[in-house]
Amino acid sequence: MNKRSVITGIIVGAVLGAGLGLSALRGAQGAGEGTTETIKGEVVDLMCYLDHGAKGEKHKGCASKCIKSGGPVGLLTPDNQLYLVIGDHQPINDQLADKAAQTITLKGKVVERNGMKMIENAQVQD
Helix, strand or coil: CCHHHHHHHHHHHHHHHHHHHHHHHHHHHCCCCCEEEEEEEEEEEHHHHHHHCCCCHHHHHHHHHHHHCCCCEEEECCCCCEEEECCCCCCCHHHHHHHCCCEEEEEEEEEEECCEEEEEEEEEEC
């Protein structure tokens, strides 16, 4: 295993662990936490974006492949805010893989904890 694979594995574990932790904490907080928001940004695969800043049209093929294979999905806003994107209590990868590197608008419940932002129950807006 090369150094990049190890680093990517560590990042993926941290992101997925944070996402699962946020879901668990959400249950502890009770309903009503967070706000429903509509957010526009670029669909990125979090593994490559966090590891080496990969985004945009040049990275579209790789990002789509990573998302299709189950890698965590992110939304990067024009002001560089990064959100973990989750569907209705499940990954939304199948719906967003072909939208990698595209700017889309998502509507969902936005929560933040310890600097990590997430859009859950995300729905693509037309």
